[in-house]
Amino acid sequence: MTTFQYKGRNAKGESVSGELEENSRNNAASHLINIGITPITINETAAKPDDLLEKFQDVFNNPKPDANELIMFSRQMYTLLKAGISILPTLQGLKEHMNNKGMKNAIGEIATDLEAGRSLAGSMQKHPHIFSTLFISMINVGENTGQLDLAFQHIYKYLEIDKETKDRVKEALRYPSFVILAMTLAVGIINLFVIPQFAKVFAGFNAELPWATKTLMATSQFTVDYWQYIILAITAIIIGLRAYLKTEQGHYKWDRYKLHIPLVGNIINRATLARFSRAFSMAFRAGVPITQTLVIVSKAVDNTFIEQRVLSMRDGLEHGESLTQTAIASNLFTPLVLQMIAVGDKTGSVDVMLDEVADFYEREVDYDTKKLSSSIEPIMITVIGIMVLILALGVFLPMWDLGGVAMGR
Numbered sequence: 001m002t003t004f005q006y007k008g009r010n011a012k013g014e015s016v017s018g019e020l021e022e023n024s025r026n027n028a029a030s031h032l033i034n035i036g037i038t039p040i041t042i043n044e045t046a047a048k049p050d051d052l053l054e055k056f057q058d059v060f061n062n063p064k065p066d067a068n069e070l071i072m073f074s075r076q077m078y079t080l081l082k083a084g085i086s087i088l089p090t091l092q093g094l095k096e097h098m099n100n101k102g103m104k105n106a107i108g109e110i111a112t113d114l115e116a117g118r119s120l121a122g123s124m125q126k127h128p129h130i131f132s133t134l135f136i137s138m139i140n141v142g143e144n145t146g147q148l149d150l151a152f153q154h155i156y157k158y159l160e161i162d163k164e165t166k167d168r169v170k171e172a173l174r175y176p177s178f179v180i181l182a183m184t185l186a187v188g189i190i191n192l193f194v195i196p197q198f199a200k201v202f203a204g205f206n207a208e209l210p211w212a213t214k215t216l217m218a219t220s221q222f223t224v225d226y227w228q229y230i231i232l233a234i235t236a237i238i239i240g241l242r243a244y245l246k247t248e249q250g251h252y253k254w255d256r257y258k259l260h261i262p263l264v265g266n267i268i269n270r271a272t273l274a275r276f277s278r279a280f281s282m283a284f285r286a287g288v289p290i291t292q293t294l295v296i297v298s299k300a301v302d303n304t305f306i307e308q309r310v311l312s313m314r315d316g317l318e319h320g321e322s323l324t325q326t327a328i329a330s331n332l333f334t335p336l337v338l339q340m341i342a343v344g345d346k347t348g349s350v351d352v353m354l355d356e357v358a359d360f361y362e363r364e365v366d367y368d369t370k371k372l373s374s375s376i377e378p379i380m381i382t383v384i385g386i387m388v389l390i391l392a393l394g395v396f397l398p399m400w401d402l403g404g405v406a407m408g409r
Contacts, residue, residue: 004028008039016122019045030295031133036121036140064129065100067163073103074156081149088114106130119143134158134279134300141286154282161278161358165271165365172267172369179380183387190391192227195220202398209398216394248304256305263375267368273332274361276301276310281354290350291317306332323350336360 004025007017016037022028025042032039065073073094080090091111098104106127113123121140124131131139135155142151199217202209209217223230244250259269279300283293294314298307309330316326324342327333333341337357344353 008037065103078152172372191223212393255303277358281351285351
């Protein structure tokens with residue numbers, strides 16, 4: 001990501017400026033247009049050397065708020081604006097009750113910008129680590145249509161549903177992650193401390209050992225002799241993978257791969273499509289043009305693979321294709337969902353149909369997460385059983401042979 005400095009004018013013709021991070025100048029221009037700013041100049045800033053102390057201070061002083069804090073902020077803004085309180089006193093009042101320092105500082109800066117005559121969307125755009133592109137775009141639409149309270153209402157409802165979906169997916173992944181971690185630790189402890197003790201006993205047999213015992217002893221000896229190098233290798237692999245996943249190509253490949261992970265990938269895929277459908281419906285209902293809606297929503301799905309498919313839908317619309325045709329070409333949706341999109345496209349109720357699509361995917365995610373544990377348990381039991389069998393064969397077979405010799409067999 002590259003940092004760009006921009007100058008432009010908002011929908012009211014006011015001069016605005018600031019910084020944003022994007023992959024290219026064209027993406028930066030598209031981003032500004034989508035939030036209602038007409039760019040005049042966009043210049044790439046010189047890369048600054050990393051300052052770890054500055055980064056630490058920035059993270060400490062401006063921590064990113066969690067979903068609950070954004071939901072509460074949006075709900076309070078909706079309630080106070082609907083009650084007729086003007087936006088500046090609303091922000092100043094909410095600032096005093098914010099627990100998150102980053103959110104509190106951002107609201108204070110936004111209030112200062114509003115006093116200077118800037119728009120709310122333009123002021124929020126200075127804080128991309130807090131307010132997403134979708135959030136800012138909805139606020140921009142609300143400002144331009146005079147329905148800012150409704151914009152905040154749509155945002156907090158979307159954030160609530162999105163948080164519920166993410167929580168379901170995390171809950172589904174918690175059990176298998178814990179089991180895999182426990183199995184890894186158990187294998188490490190057995191290799192380092194348990195098998196070496198048995199190896200000393202077996203060494204005194206002066207007899208041919210079974211293949212399972214030889215394999216366990218060789219693996220354990222390798223682990224004991226080279227554990228430092230094993231830890232270094234694992235650390236290097238983790239650091240290398242993290243660095244690769246931060247690259248554009250690595251991030252894209254991982255986002256595509258995780259949609260096909262057995263048992264879990266289908267849940268992630270449906271949860272992502274539910275987020276896409278809900279965000280699309282909300283932005284489209286608020287009056288955002290459909291091509292801009294697709295650009296905005298592509299940033300909200302949090303998956304670069306699906307993001308590229310969504311942007312291909314936008315390209316199809318710009319070439320005169322219908323929403324249904326672009327949805328079919330994207331290969332993202334099931335036939336049932338495509339049928340619902342086609343109905344919405346023909347009747348002019350795309351937002352209503354996409355709400356139904358989001359409900360459909362969310363029900364599927366809920367069902368899949370509930371049955372995930374029962375699907376994983378047999379697999380985990382089988383893997384643990386195989387490990388126990390190998391250990392039993394490797395450790396106890398020589399003992400049985402020794403017992404047989406002692407009994408004169």
